[in-house]
Amino acid sequence: MVMKKGFFDRVYSIIDNSDILIEVIDARFPEKTRNKNIEGFIKRHEKELVLVLNKSDLVSKRNADKTKKEIKKEFPCVFISSTQKQGMKRLREMILIKTKNTGNVVGVIGYPNTGKSSVINSLSGKKIKTSITAGFTRGEQTVNAGKFKLIDSPGIIPLEERDENELVLIGVKNPSKLDYPEEAAETLIKLLKEKNPEELKRLGGKSTDPEKILEEIALKRKRLMKKGLPDVNSVSKQILLEFQKGKIRL
Ligand SMILES: Nc1nc2c(ncn2[C@@H]2O[C@H](COP(=O)(O)OP(=O)(O)OP(=O)(O)O)[C@@H](O)[C@H]2O)c(=O)[nH]1
Ligand SMILES: [Mg+2]
Missing domain, CATH: 1.10.1580 (Conserved Hypothetical Protein Ylqf; Chain: A; domain 2)
Structure with missing residues (x-):
């Protein structure tokens, strides 16, 4: 009998199959939309992780600067707006640098609704489906973005009970x-x-x-x-x- 793999097994298999990882976070709630357990797991597996603070069009510059200063202490990070196409060039450059000495598979992970699929569309010029409804992306899919490949994944639902x-x-x-x-x-x-x-x-x-x-x-x-x-x-x-x-x- 084929066992249905658990949700976290799927996340871990994406991490295994990727050369570097991108965690897409909502720039309005950086701490609430990060998953430190998974960040730790990636670190322990010695894979590079870039934190992408998306939806930065929805935060004031003052707040964005404050957040950037904090996050930069922990991981390389880029502020972007995938729908307004801001910061995309910097993100692309960052990915190219990080994948230079590894393979070219970039796993994209994050909480539901943070904009993972939108970021992939913006980087690849493709049109995978996005939605205002959280939990929209179901299966994984790989998208070609020229010099690298991106794996889209369903949002990681926090394990802890959330308010x-x-x-x-x-x-x-x-x-x-x-x-x-x-x-x-x-x-x-x-x-x-x-x-x-x-x-x-x-x-x-x-x-x-x-x-x-x-x-x-x-x-x-x-x-x-x-x-x-x-x-x-x-x-x-x-x-x-x-x-x-x-x-x-x-
Ligand atoms: N204002 C703004 N909205 C954004 C941005 N990026 C994504 N969105 C919106 O956020 C919603 C979710 O985007 P998706 O790309 O579907 O998010 P996702 O992380 O793939 O979501 P799941 O597949 O459900 O996990 C959509 O309504 C997008 O239009 C952004 O940079 N700025
Ligand atoms: Mg999605």
């Missing part, structure tokens, strides 16, 4: 599935307050209290319940979805 609000923010869970979207929305408001207050102002948040801010945004958008009260539940889902779609920047 569902966090999963919504990193784009792995649909906000409409939350019983209390207000909670995740308040977390987002707090993050915006800390990291990109200009964006919060643009949304119409003036108060200091996140709960109040959600009410203000609901009123501004005329998301109202009976008697004209702000519909915080519905506006929470709305802004979370906009954040997932990249319409709100961090």
